[in-house]
Amino acid sequence: MFTDIFVPELMGTAILILLGCGVVANVVLPKTGGFGGGTLLINFGWGLGVYSGVYVAYKSGAHLNPAVTLGLVASGSVDLSFVEVVVYIVAQVLGAMLGAGLAWAAYKKHFDDPEADEGSKLGVFSTMPTIHAPVWNVVTEVIGTFVLIFVILAFGKTPTQVGPLAVALLVVAIGASLGGPTGYAINPARDLGPRIMHALLPIPRKGSSGWHYAWVPVVAPIIGGVLGGLAANAVGFV
Known part of the structure; x- marks a missing residue:
């Protein structure tokens, strides 16, 4: 029973993160073919990562995101036990670690390059705000994740019922419109x-992993996801 949740969520999230972190690496690390490609390329890369991940994880409903899992539960659109929720979230985090590790392996020589700075290396793996203002950074992430869950539930009950392309374009829209202040984690x-993985991998001259900020892209998307689910229920989407 739990295998039908764990394996698809693990593999789908791994594909999502491999392609998402991969497009960031391609744009920000020196000497890559896509170096300097800009934020719109990153937005579309993440969207297509979601598109691919949803197909891989269709058997589990393709949540790929604890905020989606908790938002769907809050909306009443899915009936999951506490243990099932935990299985979803554990699989998603482990899948994200796997995908990030594969992205590092694909770009290892570029991470080793002395011209690659600390900020770019961390930026491949995780988000950091352009202006450090924790309260407002939380607000940005709450709004972005609210939009993600609310619109998914406006479309249908789960990402697989909505359709991968619709969810992918929604992620591109959120990134292009709301991604500037915090890098739009919208996914713990x-x-x-x-x-x-940034903290664990042997990356030369990698600097800090930014743990002082790490709580924001975990806590804020959960708040936004739950609020999005409750709002979708309140307006009759569910």
Whole structure:
């Protein structure tokens, strides 16, 4: 029973993070083919990562994100036990760690390059705000995640019922419109799993893993996801 949740969520999230972290690496690390490609390329890369991950994880409903899991539960659109919720979240975090590790392996020589600075290396793995203002950083992430869950539930009950392309374009829209202040984590696993890998991997001159900020992209998306689920229920989407 739990295998039908754990394996698809693990693999789907791994694909999402591999492609998402991979596009960031391609844009920000020196000497890559996509160096300097800009934020819009990153937005579309993350969107297509979501698109691919949803297909891989269709058997589990393709949550790929603890905020989605908790938002769907809050909305009443899915009926999950406490243990099932834990299985979803554990699989998502482990999948994010796996995907981040694979992205590092794909770009290892670029991470080793002395021209790659600390900020760019961390930016491949996790988000950091452009202006450090914790309260407002939380507000940004809450709003972005609220939009994610609210609109998914406006479309349908789960990402697989909505359709991968619709969810992918929604993620691109959130990134392009709301991603500037914080890098739009909108997913606790997407930020925490790769941040753990940044701390663990043997990356030369990598600097801090930014743990002073790490609580924001974990706590804020959960708040936004739950609020989005409750709001969707209140207006009759569920």
